[in-house]
Amino acid sequence: MRGHDGRPLVVGTGIAGLYVALRCRELGLRPTLITKSQLDEANTRYAQGGIAAAIGKDDSPALHLADTLRAGAGLVNRAAARTLAFEAGARIADLVRYGVPFDTIEGQISLGREAAHSRARILHAGGDATGLSIEETLKERVLDAGIEVRERTALRGVRPAGRDGVVALISSDRGRTVEETQPGTVVLATGGAGSLYRQSSNPSIATGEGVAIAFRAGALLTDMEFIQFHPTVFWREGAPRYLITEAVRGEGAVLRNESGERFLLGQHRDAELAPRDIVSRAVEREIQRSGHPCVYLDATGIPRDRFFGRFPSICRFLATYGLDPSRDWIPVTPVAHYMMGGVTTDLEGRTSLRGLYACGEVASTGVHGANRLASNSLLEGLVFGERVARQLVHPVAATLPAPGRLVRLAWPSGEGRGDLVKTFDRVRDLLWDNVGIVRDGNHLRSALDEFGELARHTEPRRESDVPGPVANAVLTASLIARAALTRTESRGAHYRSDFPQRRPAWRLHVGIVRRDAPPLRP
Numbered sequence: 001m002r003g004h005d006g007r008p009l010v011v012g013t014g015i016a017g018l019y020v021a022l023r024c025r026e027l028g029l030r031p032t033l034i035t036k037s038q039l040d041e042a043n044t045r046y047a048q049g050g051i052a053a054a055i056g057k058d059d060s061p062a063l064h065l066a067d068t069l070r071a072g073a074g075l076v077n078r079a080a081a082r083t084l085a086f087e088a089g090a091r092i093a094d095l096v097r098y099g100v101p102f103d104t105i106e107g108q109i110s111l112g113r114e115a116a117h118s119r120a121r122i123l124h125a126g127g128d129a130t131g132l133s134i135e136e137t138l139k140e141r142v143l144d145a146g147i148e149v150r151e152r153t154a155l156r157g158v159r160p161a162g163r164d165g166v167v168a169l170i171s172s173d174r175g176r177t178v179e180e181t182q183p184g185t186v187v188l189a190t191g192g193a194g195s196l197y198r199q200s201s202n203p204s205i206a207t208g209e210g211v212a213i214a215f216r217a218g219a220l221l222t223d224m225e226f227i228q229f230h231p232t233v234f235w236r237e238g239a240p241r242y243l244i245t246e247a248v249r250g251e252g253a254v255l256r257n258e259s260g261e262r263f264l265l266g267q268h269r270d271a272e273l274a275p276r277d278i279v280s281r282a283v284e285r286e287i288q289r290s291g292h293p294c295v296y297l298d299a300t301g302i303p304r305d306r307f308f309g310r311f312p313s314i315c316r317f318l319a320t321y322g323l324d325p326s327r328d329w330i331p332v333t334p335v336a337h338y339m340m341g342g343v344t345t346d347l348e349g350r351t352s353l354r355g356l357y358a359c360g361e362v363a364s365t366g367v368h369g370a371n372r373l374a375s376n377s378l379l380e381g382l383v384f385g386e387r388v389a390r391q392l393v394h395p396v397a398a399t400l401p402a403p404g405r406l407v408r409l410a411w412p413s414g415e416g417r418g419d420l421v422k423t424f425d426r427v428r429d430l431l432w433d434n435v436g437i438v439r440d441g442n443h444l445r446s447a448l449d450e451f452g453e454l455a456r457h458t459e460p461r462r463e464s465d466v467p468g469p470v471a472n473a474v475l476t477a478s479l480i481a482r483a484a485l486t487r488t489e490s491r492g493a494h495y496r497s498d499f500p501q502r503r504p505a506w507r508l509h510v511g512i513v514r515r516d517a518p519p520l521r522p
């Protein structure tokens, strides 16, 4: 198995991994692509709303940049967001070239509106099947290009190898045997951590393993406290947590409590189109106040044909529960959705470890700050995926952003035993109950104590043994809680009931690194 520079190992087959692999191939490299699941199973597949790009006549990258900065609550890295907004058009052109069938009206790509975007700039495909269309198209192009793909092959760890880059530890039989690559380049495109929460919109692959693996290797992480909660996911006892995209509110749907009141009026001037953190907290408060398990999305004001044409998958899903959105209100609740932070990268996707790159949801490029603007994440995977691919061929210098506050964390070794299924369930409960939409110091400290206890069971006895997925889940959960405890203010998606105000002194990033990590590169 290779990993050296001409043959990078790309880990993950969502939008970021597929795109990086394709672009590497086009630039003359011979990438290998691995995924712990099947080629097409990733968060990407479930994205509904679409992908943001300022391609409309009344729009501009500068306006897209301004909206991204505003949503990020003072913590967006301006250079990264500028890159995102200004390179969006070229990356959309790539998707069109690969054959992604974006929806059109009279020959022009049709653009939807989403919360906190000042213009209609959301491209979509198959109505609300944007992620699926992108995933399927890129998958086909990867197969056409003859790129080596290994499914059900998990990255278990990376080890720095000095000037030669990193060695990857991979296994294709649930960790029983671990194969080592040659030292070289590894691109983490392993996605987010949403499914570590009991209530989540993410599929089960989203366990944040890339973050744990990078941390263990000594890489710098930032912004781990910022987990975005999506306010409108279908609620019914025993039903899957199916997302009802923001674009539905963009088309005119409103939120009501069980008495029919629009409880968001008066809370924010944009009401239902306020940033996600505002809407999620308002919904959570309403649920707590009323004792009713959900609120309702009322889309009955949208003409039936328009709704069915724009959101066919949602309509099919609702029909299985006997609901017709042109007649019935849709029961919804907030759930964990997106990881804003992750493995710190510079503008070229390089992490603090030589040879280790990251892009997509696992990376912390700084474009989202404290709160992601809707539909910027698929775009981020493309824009920074392109930069990673180019960097592997034509390296350029870039500076790694330094965090304003650095936590050096010791992590215990353990006994390598314990009930793994029960541990995983406990992690999900603890994150949801103690590190959720509303947090406080007592709950965070209590979660951290218990994560430490769980780690003593799940971590391997010897440093040389490779930790399994449950040990990684405990570690990633702990990193989220540790960052959340460190930030003693409320900002964007991070809300502390014991520190409810935003504090100017906290306009900085929280970094976390292993206590015994090598010095960080400038």
Ligand SMILES: Cc1cc2nc3c(=O)[nH]c(=O)nc-3n(C[C@H](O)[C@H](O)[C@H](O)COP(=O)(O)OP(=O)(O)OC[C@H]3O[C@@H](n4cnc5c(N)ncnc54)[C@H](O)[C@@H]3O)c2cc1C
Pocket: 011, 012, 013, 014, 015, 016, 017, 034, 035, 036, 037, 038, 039, 041, 042, 043, 044, 045, 046, 047, 048, 049, 050, 051, 052, 130, 131, 153, 154, 155, 156, 189, 190, 191, 192, 201, 202, 203, 205, 206, 209, 210, 243, 337, 338, 359, 360, 361, 362, 374, 375, 376, 377, 378, 379, 381
């Ligand atoms: C329901 C839903 C709706 C969304 N809607 C939108 C939207 O409309 N617009 C938007 O911009 N964003 C949306 N998002 C967010 C967006 O889909 C994700 O942020 C984006 O798809 C992440 O892409 P990615 O390539 O980084 O990761 P993913 O698509 O999650 O892919 C991660 C890959 O890594 C693999 N992997 C993980 N760990 C390992 C390991 N240890 N070893 C090997 N492989 C591993 C996984 O199997 C998977 O193949 C939505 C997300 C969800 C869940």
